Amino acid sequence: MRVDSTNITAHKMAELGADEGTVVIANSQSKGKGRMGRSWQSPPGNLYNSIILKPQISPSLSPQITLIAAVATAEAIGKTTGIKVKVKWPNDVLIHDKKVAGILTEMECQGNTVKFIILGIGVNINAPLNLFPRELQGSITSLREETGDYVSLTDFSRCLYQEIEGYYDLWMTVGFSRIRNEYNKLFLLPEESVQISSGVKTMSGKIQGIDDKGALLLCLSDGNIERIIAGDVTTRPKAEDLRKCS
Ligand code: BTN
Secondary structure (H helix, E strand, C coil): CEECCHHHHHHHHHHCCCCCCCEEEECEECCCECHHHCECCCCCCCEEEEEEECCCCCHHHCHHHHHHHHHHHHHHHHHHHCCCCEEECCCEEEECCEEEEEEEEEEEEECCEEEEEEEEEEECCCCCHHHCCHHHHCCECCHHHHHCCCCCHHHHHHHHHHHHHHHHHHHHHCCCHHHHHHHHHHECCCCCEEEEECCCCEEEEEEEEECCCCCEEEECCCCCEEEECCCEEEECCCHHHHCCCC
């Protein structure tokens, strides 16, 4: 099935009353959506899916679902291929520094309660990298590229849904702390000097991990710790950023 975006389809279905746990899966997307208004290239051969969730949580906790999905995706890749992956806060899953999966979480609220969350996950599995725009080809990878073998979409999706269900249940029953530990173990660039742009401002510093709410902790050059809720991380080593953070 080809859709514009599985997130858009799932959103429409949720508005019409679809149950929690409903999944929309597509072979390709004509208008795949990425974070921050970017597009998500979606040729056939990869996994494009969106899950409808209805957690009874405060909307302020919803960014945690992106981190939960990143851990679940990392686990599913590890279990199906044996490859160890890293995560780049908040939503990039990488193999050897190249992006293999991305997560887009969109929330609909009613007052101060969550009506539903659309958890969209795209994983580059079998589509040849030459189907992607040239400017992306150096920064992305796929499971097929990394393993040298065709990877079953069915086996991978089954494993992914088991992981998501396991971590989602853990989150609902115990909270975020164990997932936070798992996420921090997978962190790309811990202790490294990075630049983070959050749309309004850009900051440099050293990553300290995520806190118990899922915010990124960045140690600034003056030694203060900044909590960042949303943003884009890039590596930008600067000696002065490291001075007070070691
Ligand atoms: C990102 O890294 O910018 C997030 C990418 C999210 C892509 C997935 S593919 C399935 C779902 N449908 C979409 O339109 N986007 C998400």
